[in-house]
Amino acid sequence: MESPARAADNEERPGLRRRRFLTYLAAAPTLTVVGKMLAEGEAAAATAVPGQLPVPPIADIFDMGDAINLLATPTFGELRLGISENNKVWFELPKTEVGQGINTTVAMILAEEFDAKPTDIAITLADARPELSYSQVTAFSTSVRVLRKPLASMAAAGRARLVTAASKRWNIPANRLSTKDTCVYAPDGRKLTFGELSKDAAKVAIPAVPATPKPPERYHVVGKPLNRLDARDIVTGKASYISDTKIPGSVVAVVVRPPTIGGTVASYDDSAARKMPGVAAVTQIPTGIAVCAENTWQAMEAAKKVEVTWNSGPAATRSGADVAEVLKEKAGSLGDVVSPDGGEFDERFDFAFTSHAPMETGFAVADVGDGKAEVWCASHVPIEVQKAVAEELGLTTTDVTVHVKRAGGSFGRNCHMDAPIEAAQVSKATGKVVKLFWTRNDDTRHGRMRAATHQRVQASVRAGKVRSFHHRVSGAWTDLTHGLGDIVFTALMELGKPAKEAVADVVIGVTQTVPYEFGLATVSGTETDVDLPNTGVMRGVHSVAYRVAEELTVDRIAEHLGQDPVDFRLATLKDDRTKAVLRKVVAEGKWGRPMPKGHAQGIGIHQEYKSMTATLVEIDASDPKNPRVTKALVAIDPGRAINPRGVEAQMQGGLMDGINTVLYAGLHIDDGAVREGSFADFRVARQAQAPRETKVFIMPPTGEPGGVGEISVPASAAAVANAYARVTGTVPRQFPIIH
Structure with missing residues (x-):
C-alpha cells in the first residue's frame, strides 16, 4: 500500500504532473510509445500557428490494437x-x-493453411502462462488482429513440414504432393494422415516446399460463412462453462454482501447459519461473509441466516445525482474552447452507471493448500489472475495454476478478478475446494459498472463549415487495475493519481478520434474518483458514449446548416471506407422515405479497431416513454471477414447493446447503494423491444482483418439516439432515456 507521504509526493512533484508523466513510463512499452505521441501531439496543438496543418489524432495512426499487437x-x-x-x-x-x-474463427484460420476442415481443428483454452504476456489478453477487439498472422504462418510451416515428411517416406518430389482433409496425397492416390506423419514432420529442419501462408485468392475456408462449431453443444447443454465446473469434494460458496458499495463487516453472528442443512463452513473475507454448503440452494438459504452489522464504507453518501454534478463541475475545469458569438454549439450529455449483466454471473473454483493454489475461472486476463491470487495468498506465481474456462457472456465484466480472488480466500480459510458464485443481485449491486460520464461537445461553424470541434469528457474513474498482462501496466495503477490519469489519457488517446473534417478537432478526457471503486471496462469502453454525443451534435450542426444529415456526413467524413458503409445502409434502408407519425429514422457511424461501421435504425416513439426500434441495418467494413457469419452475429449483438445503452440500461445509486438488483428492475431490451427486422451487410475485403466484437455498439447507439431526437423533436441529454 502506498504511504500517505509517498502519495502526497506523487501529487505535488512537478516532474510527475499528468502530461509529463506520460513520457516517464520507460518500463511500459505501450504507454511509453503512445504517451510520448500524445504529449507531443498536444504540445503541437497548443502552440499551433496560423496556417499550420492540424496534428492528426493519435487513434487515426496508432490504436490500442496496434499497441497490443506490437x-x-x-x-x-x-x-x-x-x-x-x-x-x-x-x-x-x-x-x-x-x-x-x-x-x-481460429479453427478457420488454421484449417485454411492446413487444407483441413474446421471440424478437424481441436481448440482448447490455454492455462495462464506469463510468457504469453500480451498474447493472453482478450480485450479491445484484438483477438483476430493479434493471432491471424502468426497462426497462418505456423500452420503454413506445419503443412510444409508434413508434405516434406511424406515426400521422404514415399521418395516422391514434395512439389508433386497435395494436401486435403488432414491428409497428404501422392499423385497415384496414396495418402498418409497428418497424424501418421506428425513425428517425422517434427524432425524436418528445412521444408522442401514453401512455408508461406496462402494469398487471399486461394482461400477456400476463410471468408466463407460458417456456423459456430460449438453451436449444437451450446444449445443442447453439452458445452461446459465456468458455472458447470465440478471438482470432486468441492463445496459451494456464496457471500453475504453489504447493502452499500464498498461496505465492510463490523461484526456478525453465524450461529443460526451453521445449523442449516449441508453447511460446511462460514468465514469472513474482506468483501463479506462467505457461507459454504454442499449445494447452491443450501448455501443461499444459510446465507440468509447470517446476521451482520456493517460499516457503510466511503460510498455511503454518494448518489447518482451527486456524481453527475461532480462530473459536470469537473468538465467545467477543462475550459471553454469556443466563444459564444454565433454559430457555436455547446452540447452536454450525461450517461449513467450501468451493469454488464452477462447471462452468467461471477463464478470461480479454487483449491488452496500445501503451498499451492489451483484456480478455474473465465478471465480476459488469466495472467493477472495468477498474479493477484499469488499475492493474496503469499505464494509465488509458479505455485498458482489458473485454468481458463468458457464464459457465458462477459462484455468486459471478466476483466476483473473478483470471483477468483474471493474463491481463493475462502478456500484458504476453510481448507476446502470452493466453488464460489455471485448471485444476480450480487453482480448488479456489487459487480463492475461502466463508469458514468459527462460529455461536452463544442463546435464552431463559420461560412457553412465547421472550423473547430472539441469533445471534452469528464468521467468517474474506470478501474484498470486488472492490467493487460504486463506487470508494469498493473504496477502503474498503484502509483496514485498522476499514474491513473496518465493511463486514462493513453487509453482515450488510442481509442478516440473525430472522424470528420472539422478543422481543429480534439478529443480529451479526465477521470475523477467519486468513491465508487467497482467500475470497469464494458463493451465499447469509452467509445459508446463518445459516439452518441458526437453524432447527436453532428445532426444538430447539419440542421443548423440546412443540410441533410447523411449528405453532411458524406461531405465531411475523412475516410472513404466509412463513407462506403454509410452509403450502404442509406441505400438499403431508403433513407428519407416517408415515415408514419411517431416514427423516424436515425443514423450513426463509427470507426475503430481498423474497422468501419454504419447503422440506420427506424424507431417507433408514438409513446415517447415506450420507444421501440422496429428496424435496423448495419454495414461493416472489417478489412476482411474471416467468418462472415460470426461477424454478422457480433453486429447483431452490438446493435442490441447500443439499444440498451440509449434507451434502457442504467443503474440508480442511492446513498451508496445500487437500487436495481435483477432483471426484474434492471431494464434491458427483451424480445418485445428488439427490432422486428435486422440486416447486416459486410463489405468486400479491403485489407487486413480489423476488430468486430465492439465496433457496432457505438454506431448503433448513436443511430438510436438520433432517431429518438428526430421523432420527438427533442435532443436527449440523459442516458438511458427511459431511466
Missing part, C-alpha cells in the same frame, strides 16, 4: 500448435471464449 509479437513463439497421432490439429488458444465465437 507487444504481443515477441511472444508468438510461445504459442502451442500441434498434431496428435489421432489426426487432429490442436491449438491452445490464449484468448477467452466469452460468446464471441473465437474458437470457430
Whole structure:
C-alpha cells in the first residue's frame, strides 16, 4: 500500500504532473510509445500557428490494437500448435471464449493453411502462462488482429513440414504432393494422415516446399460463412462453462454482501447459519461473509441466516445525482474552447452507471493448500489472475495454476478478478475446494459498472463549415487495475493519481478520434474518483458514449446548416471506407422515405479497431416513454471477414447493446447503494423491444482483418439516439432515456 507521504509526493512533484508523466513510463512499452505521441501531439496543438496543418489524432495512426499487437509479437513463439497421432490439429488458444465465437474463427484460420476442415481443428483454452504476456489478453477487439498472422504462418510451416515428411517416406518430389482433409496425397492416390506423419514432420529442419501462408485468392475456408462449431453443444447443454465446473469434494460458496458499495463487516453472528442443512463452513473475507454448503440452494438459504452489522464504507453518501454534478463541475475545469458569438454549439450529455449483466454471473473454483493454489475461472486476463491470487495468498506465481474456462457472456465484466480472488480466500480459510458464485443481485449491486460520464461537445461553424470541434469528457474513474498482462501496466495503477490519469489519457488517446473534417478537432478526457471503486471496462469502453454525443451534435450542426444529415456526413467524413458503409445502409434502408407519425429514422457511424461501421435504425416513439426500434441495418467494413457469419452475429449483438445503452440500461445509486438488483428492475431490451427486422451487410475485403466484437455498439447507439431526437423533436441529454 502506498504511504500517505509517498502519495502526497506523487501529487505535488512537478516532474510527475499528468502530461509529463506520460513520457516517464520507460518500463511500459505501450504507454511509453503512445504517451510520448500524445504529449507531443498536444504540445503541437497548443502552440499551433496560423496556417499550420492540424496534428492528426493519435487513434487515426496508432490504436490500442496496434499497441497490443506490437507487444504481443515477441511472444508468438510461445504459442502451442500441434498434431496428435489421432489426426487432429490442436491449438491452445490464449484468448477467452466469452460468446464471441473465437474458437470457430481460429479453427478457420488454421484449417485454411492446413487444407483441413474446421471440424478437424481441436481448440482448447490455454492455462495462464506469463510468457504469453500480451498474447493472453482478450480485450479491445484484438483477438483476430493479434493471432491471424502468426497462426497462418505456423500452420503454413506445419503443412510444409508434413508434405516434406511424406515426400521422404514415399521418395516422391514434395512439389508433386497435395494436401486435403488432414491428409497428404501422392499423385497415384496414396495418402498418409497428418497424424501418421506428425513425428517425422517434427524432425524436418528445412521444408522442401514453401512455408508461406496462402494469398487471399486461394482461400477456400476463410471468408466463407460458417456456423459456430460449438453451436449444437451450446444449445443442447453439452458445452461446459465456468458455472458447470465440478471438482470432486468441492463445496459451494456464496457471500453475504453489504447493502452499500464498498461496505465492510463490523461484526456478525453465524450461529443460526451453521445449523442449516449441508453447511460446511462460514468465514469472513474482506468483501463479506462467505457461507459454504454442499449445494447452491443450501448455501443461499444459510446465507440468509447470517446476521451482520456493517460499516457503510466511503460510498455511503454518494448518489447518482451527486456524481453527475461532480462530473459536470469537473468538465467545467477543462475550459471553454469556443466563444459564444454565433454559430457555436455547446452540447452536454450525461450517461449513467450501468451493469454488464452477462447471462452468467461471477463464478470461480479454487483449491488452496500445501503451498499451492489451483484456480478455474473465465478471465480476459488469466495472467493477472495468477498474479493477484499469488499475492493474496503469499505464494509465488509458479505455485498458482489458473485454468481458463468458457464464459457465458462477459462484455468486459471478466476483466476483473473478483470471483477468483474471493474463491481463493475462502478456500484458504476453510481448507476446502470452493466453488464460489455471485448471485444476480450480487453482480448488479456489487459487480463492475461502466463508469458514468459527462460529455461536452463544442463546435464552431463559420461560412457553412465547421472550423473547430472539441469533445471534452469528464468521467468517474474506470478501474484498470486488472492490467493487460504486463506487470508494469498493473504496477502503474498503484502509483496514485498522476499514474491513473496518465493511463486514462493513453487509453482515450488510442481509442478516440473525430472522424470528420472539422478543422481543429480534439478529443480529451479526465477521470475523477467519486468513491465508487467497482467500475470497469464494458463493451465499447469509452467509445459508446463518445459516439452518441458526437453524432447527436453532428445532426444538430447539419440542421443548423440546412443540410441533410447523411449528405453532411458524406461531405465531411475523412475516410472513404466509412463513407462506403454509410452509403450502404442509406441505400438499403431508403433513407428519407416517408415515415408514419411517431416514427423516424436515425443514423450513426463509427470507426475503430481498423474497422468501419454504419447503422440506420427506424424507431417507433408514438409513446415517447415506450420507444421501440422496429428496424435496423448495419454495414461493416472489417478489412476482411474471416467468418462472415460470426461477424454478422457480433453486429447483431452490438446493435442490441447500443439499444440498451440509449434507451434502457442504467443503474440508480442511492446513498451508496445500487437500487436495481435483477432483471426484474434492471431494464434491458427483451424480445418485445428488439427490432422486428435486422440486416447486416459486410463489405468486400479491403485489407487486413480489423476488430468486430465492439465496433457496432457505438454506431448503433448513436443511430438510436438520433432517431429518438428526430421523432420527438427533442435532443436527449440523459442516458438511458427511459431511466
